[in-house]
Amino acid sequence: IAAISPTRDNYDETLSILRYNIFLHYLLIKYEMYLNTNRAKNTKNKLRINENLYDAQMKLLKEDIHHLKQEFLNIGNLNHNNQLLPSDGIVS
Numbered sequence: 050i051a052a053i054s055p056t057r058d059n060y061d062e063t064l065s066i067l068r069y070n071i072f073l074h075y076l077l078i079k080y081e082m083y084l085n086t087n088r089a090k091n092t093k094n095k096l097r098i099n100e101n102l103y104d105a106q107m108k109l110l111k112e113d114i115h116h117l118k119q120e121f122l123n124i125g126n127l128n129h130n131n132q133l134l135p136s137d138g139i140v141s
Contacts, residue, residue, distance in 0.1 A: 051070050053063040 051066045053059075053066055055063075
């Protein structure tokens with residue numbers, strides 16, 4: 050922000066103020082560039098493994114199915130006293 054005058058009497062002072070403001074604007078731009086450069090230099094990249102969520106979810110679902118099949122076979126192998134009957138109980 051600068052206080053300038055449109056009169057001829059203040060021409061030199063107004064010109065000086067405008068030049069000074071342009072200079073300050075230039076310095077501000079340079080300073081912002083300097084800050085951005087330093088910020089970029091100080092940025093640390095963090096490596097992260099992108100896991101395919103679909104594959105991970107499918108693996109969990111297959112494990113759940115396997116456990117449920119095991120439970121189903123175990124329930125089917127119970128006698129009338131709720132004791133487990135001998136069986137291989139393995140699901141492939």
